[in-house]
Amino acid sequence: MRLQKLKGYQGPRGAVVLVIMDGVGIGDGGPGDMVEKASTPHLDWLAANTPHTRLRAHGLAVGMPSDDDMGNSEVGHNAIGCGRVFSQGASLVQDAVSSGSLYQGEIWGKLVENCVKNQSAFHFIGLLSDGNVHSHIAHLESMLSTVLEAGVSRACVHVLLDGRDVPPTSALDYVDRLEAFLASLREGSGNADFAIASGGGRLNITMDRYHADWGMVERGWDVHVRGSGAAFESAREAIESHRADNPGVIDQDLPPFVITRDGRPIGPICDGDSVVLFNFRGDRAIEITRAFEDDDFDPFDRSPRPEVEFAGMMEYDGDLHIPRQYLVEPPAIDRTMGEYLARSGVRQLAISETQKFGHVTYFFNGNRSGKFDASLEEYVEIKSDNIPFEQRPWMKASEITDVVVDAMKSGRFDFIRLNYPNGDMVGHTGDCLAVEISVEAVDLGVGRLLDAARESGAILVVTADHGNADEMYELDRKTGSVKVDPATGMPQRKTAHSLNPVPLYLFDPEGEGRFQAVDPADAGISSLAATCLTLLGYEAPGDYDPSLVRLSADN
Helix, strand or coil: CCCCECCCCCCCCCCEEEEEECECCCCCCCCCCHHHHCCCHHHHHHHHHCCEEEEECCHHHHCCCCCCCCCCHHHHHHHHHHCCCCCCHHHHHHHHHHHCHHHHCHHHHHHHHHHHHHCCCEEEEEEECCCCCCCCHHHHHHHHHHHHHCCCCEEEEEEEECCCCCCCCCHHHHHHHHHHHHHHHHHHHCCCEEEEEEEEECCCCCCCCCCCCHHHHHHHHHHHHHCCCCEECCHHHHHHHHHHHCCCCCHHHCCCEEEEECCEECCCCCCCCEEEECCCCCCCCHHHHHHHHCCCCCCCCCCCCCCCEEEEEECCECCCCECCCEEECCCCCCCCHHHHHHHCCCCEEEEEEHHHHHHHHHHCCCCCCCCCCCCCEEEEEECCCCCCHHHCCCCCHHHHHHHHHHHHHHCCCCEEEEEECHHHHCHHHCCHHHHHHHHHHHHHHHHHHHHHHHHHCCEEEEECCCECCCCCECECCCCCCECECCCCCCECECCCCECCCEEEEEECCCCCCCEEECCCCCCEHHHHHHHHHHHHCECCCCCCCCCCEEECCCC
């Protein structure tokens, strides 16, 4: 599967460098647009002096169910690296739930039969919201109804509170909805014991990623499995109590809790139970899955480790086959840009810090671990700091830039891809000043890359995977005005991704006139793969979404 060279163009003197500014979208310029508010002289220069356009990075353009669904870094890097749009986790799971195919599978039947046969509990662990990035509460409700109909008499829900893909203090909206739903199931059955058993904020327990903080997973294990932790009689009481003890805390950071009845935890996970992790996105699901499944396990002491039937909503790592059992088949992504380049002898560098390292490698390569050709590919991970992002919003932008500048000047690579996580990771904190600084840190890095491109003859493709820092206040979708928190009179902070387009800037310091910009209608970030291939001097595969540049007839 070697690529064909373009006629009349052998590629640039230096590398083609794909710069992904995570979470830096194009906002409306309003008070919550920290990209506009930040001092960004280098991005401003690109906008004034280079070919540029805006690309769609949400909804159907990245394989989500509808254009009401935000994009995210995982589906974004899939689309960028694969050059095409694949139906993603949210769409696949929704289809499986709606059609009922999820409940006709062998694994689902095995989980249900285990509980019915042993009169044991069916546990559900996952993010409780309708953000549709990691999970959806409607999927949980459907599964709960189905296990009740199948004869399961006891179900426990271990809720991970969001505040990141949904408004930052909306947890009670989802907890109250779930409690009402569970009450209706109990009333309709007469004897079913369906209840919330434990919970906590998604950035406090359970949902770590890239092995950044196994302590999060251990705290989740304590409340979900051991039933050990701060005790309350209801999830509402737990949330209200934690908020009173931690003024200003947002949902993702809420401490863990255990629900008790008559002084005893109502739902520790025990031998003989069934467990479903109903998150469909892989990055924050792998570690807790390993805690349940791995026989050789060092990160923390799991004792007691219960013998359970465990399944994930999807396969979270297709190469390592995590988990062993899952309910919905993932998208079959093949013929990625990285594979084509490796098979064609193109030398590649992929780099980010820990928080987004998996995105420029695993997700960029179509949910595939490892390299296609180790002799041609180098992957560099800069270790992220394990502190709140708002306390160090510049993150590792400087260190990433150091490596990339050296690589550009060395001439060792033909294609370099990097991710600056700042706009996304700091954007999720809701701290507007920190977000402003984070965007400025990225701009400083881009400025250094511009200088290195001029020196080395590289071409820069500067873009993003989705928006976030560009919309830090909640907006009224009908009027476009900023929503005001009635309790404080201040703008309501937004921690979720935006639905805004993202920029594309093309900087070719030695190629004035050799490319003509093409602007396909409703172009999405999936066109970036063909664009990079064209800039490298190759014909893009025929089924890739079209390039945003073409070789000039005068070249």
